[in-house]
Amino acid sequence: MNFRLGWRNIWRNPRRTLVIMSAVIIGIWSMIFLGALMRGITDQMVRNGIATLTGHIQVHHKDYRNDPVIENSITEPEAVEATLNDILPPGSRWTPRVRVNAIASNARHSSGITLVGVEPRREDKISFVAQAITQGRFLKPVDKNGIVVGKALADKFETKLGRKLVLMSQDTKREIASRAFRIVGIFRAEMEATEKQFVFITMSAAQQMLELKKGISEISIILSDYQEVDQVTVALRTALSATDYEVQSWQELLPMVTAILKMYDGFIFLWFLVVFIAMGFGLVNTTLMAVFERIREFGLLKALGMKPWWIIKGVLIESFFLLILGMAIGNSLGFLSIFVLPSTGIDLSSLAEGMEFAGMSRVIFPIIESKDVITANLVVFVLGLLVSVYPAVKAARFTPVEAMAHT
Amino acid sequence: MNIVECIDIKKTYEQGQVEVQALRGISLSIKKGGFVAVAGPSGSGKTTVLNIIGGLDSADSGRVMVDGNVLDEMNRSQLANLRLHNIGFVFQAYNLIPVLSALENVEYVMLLQGVPVADRRQRARTILDDVGLEDKYDRRPAELSGGQQQRVAVARAIVSNPSIVLADEPTANLDSKTGQDLLELMQEMNEKKKVTFIFSTxxxxxxxxxxxxxxxxxxxxxDDQIKAR
Structure with missing residues (x-):
């Protein structure tokens, strides 16, 4: 009967109930929807980071990350590859790369770039570049002189498909190695900086140009289940001698993205709190009004022998209904607005340039994370009931005589 | 046997800067099964007497015993228990919970007492039948006349077999015919159920x-008169 009483009480003033319920609905909706947008942004950042040549895990010569010069290459890749074949879980993919700093130049311009030597067939399954070709084609294993460049670089160099580009870098003998390539493909990336930074040639061409023989700079690994990253990283570290190799997960390879992810966790929680505080004031105010309107009734109940705790419980049951109803509708609207969003996501390309610094995408796809939904609902429900304790205690503290004399 | 015993009770209220002596030493013994009216003009202190006997208010001095309990020695929780189990109340107005039906209003006190649902529903129906509201179980207070509302209040007051029913000006808002019917009902309950009734009026x-x-x-x-039956 207490629940029946609480339910009927909240509908004594339907307009007021609907107003405060709307606040709860909007609060929960915004927590879920904007939370999902933020998650979408961070998820895309991680995907971009991983797809832009990082992968889930990388293996390098132990000094390469500190000093990425040609001398710090893996000279015996077969040993590492044998270990990878033993340890990586089924479904994993990996590819070797040569990656060195170089200078690209043509008749008009020159610019510092990162030369990446890839095995086209394997790279195809690992990083973004093969799918990102917008003009021409991706490299073929037989392309001795082919090069794939970013659209931004091509624009900057005022060049196009079929034109030549000269790459210059230091080889293993510390001599300047230089070679001309012909542009066979132009790629687009999420970030302009990526388009300007990376140029791709075949691995064999890179090894030949740099006199690396069979040496490589890195091995990039993609696992079928990204949740296994930590476990596999540890296993590889154990298997590969630390005196020769360094094994790092994407969290270590992309420290800025990792830091931003943590920061977003904090932001999302802070956002939940801010929304709740605005909503909480409304809830307290409404409950106080409802309580003060019924002071005489509380006096009557106390006169009949109702204990203060029962009155507190009664008021909390009313808040419980307001919150549960608001949460149910707010959650439904939140999920609905995410699911009805076009499958193309939300296009923020007009803002993309400003967002690139952090590796954000031009298009955001909201992502619902169960922990965000649970946190949002818990924040609203638990704190909502907590702030309702104040008006409830107020109602319970009146003596029957005071309350019944109230006009 | 006395069910209520007031010995020299005094009570002073502060109204702003002014002290108002509501009770200046009242002694009163009421026997079990009595049908007693405490009468007096407005401001005479009759409601204060009822409030003190009902444990809703406390005396500044003196001693009050109700159904064997010394009220000035009891804390708020004990007083609430006494009201819940031993005392029924009928007020002048605002007697019922507006969102509950007549039946639910009567049941509610028994819910607080922890009476099982089937039992309390049965008892609430029986008592509403007794007060002549057998066809009004599901009506809410707003759908009942003033007299019917007071009947529900009486039903609620006596449903859990209290020792005393305290009624603060129960007929004040009723016309004379309805008031008379209510008094007859209370008289009948007094005689049938042997409940002590004390009114202020x-x-x-x-x-x-x-x-x-x-x-x-x-x-x-x-003045204190016992009338011949």
Whole structure:
């Protein structure tokens, strides 16, 4: 009967109930929807980071990350590859790369770039570049002189498909190695900086140009289940001698993205709190009004022998209904607005340039994370009931005589 | 056997800067099964007497015993228990919970007492039948007349078999015919269920129905008559 009483009480003033319920609905909706947008942004950042040549895990010569010069290459890749074949879980993919700093130049311009030597067939399954070709084609294993460049670089160099580009870098003998390539493909990336930074040639061409023989700079690994990253990283570290190799997960390879992810966790929680505080004031105010309107009734109940705790419980049951109803509708609207969003996501390309610094995408796809939904609902429900304790205690503290004399 | 025993109770209220002596030493003994009216003009202290006997208010000095309990030695929780189990109340107005039906209003006290649902529903129906509201179980207070509302209040007051029912000017908002019907109902309940009724009133009809009439003026008992049956 207490629940029946609480339910009927909240509908004594339907307009007021609907107003405060709307606040709860909007609060929960915004927590879920904007939370999902933020998650979408961070998820895309991680995907971009991983797809832009990082992968889930990388293996390098132990000094390469500190000093990425040609001398710090893996000279015996077969040993590492044998270990990878033993340890990586089924479904994993990996590819070797040569990656060195170089200078690209043509008749008009020159610019510092990162030369990446890839095995086209394997790279195809690992990083973004093969799918990102917008003009021409991706490299073929037989392309001795082919090069794939970013659209931004091509624009900057005022060049196009079929034109030549000269790459210059230091080889293993510390001599300047230089070679001309012909542009066979132009790629687009999420970030302009990526388009300007990376140029791709075949691995064999890179090894030949740099006199690396069979040496490589890195091995990039993609696992079928990204949740296994930590476990596999540890296993590889154990298997590969630390005196020769360094094994790092994407969290270590992309420290800025990792830091931003943590920061977003904090932001999302802070956002939940801010929304709740605005909503909480409304809830307290409404409950106080409802309580003060019924002071005489509380006096009557106390006169009949109702204990203060029962009155507190009664008021909390009313808040419980307001919150549960608001949460149910707010959650439904939140999920609905995410699911009805076009499958193309939300296009923020007009803002993309400003967002690139952090590796954000031009298009955001909201992502619902169960922990965000649970946190949002818990924040609203638990704190909502907590702030309702104040008006409830107020109602319970009146003596029957005071309350019944109230006009 | 006395069910209520007030010995020299005094009570002073502060109204702003002014002290108002509501009770100036009232002594009163009421026997079990009585049908007593405490009468007096407005401000005489009759409601204060009822509030103190009902444990809703406390006396500044003196001793109050109700159904064997010394009220000034009890804390708030004990007083609430006493009200819940031993005392029924009928007020002048705002007696019922507006969102509950007549049946639910009567049941509610038993819910607080922890009476199982089937039992309390049965008892609530029986008592509503007794007060002549057998066809009004599901009506909410707003759908009942003033007299019917007071009948529900009486039903609620006596449903858990209290020792005393305290009624603060129960007929004040009723026309004389309805008031009379209510008094007859209370008289019938007094006789049938042996519940002690104590009223505060300034209504002569209530005074006529009472078997004992205690008159109060300026916080003192000025007359105490026991009428012949």
């Amino acid at each position: 300034h209504d002569h009809m209530v005074m006529d129905y009472a078997r004992r009439l205690v008159k109060i003026r300026d916080g003192r008992v000025v």
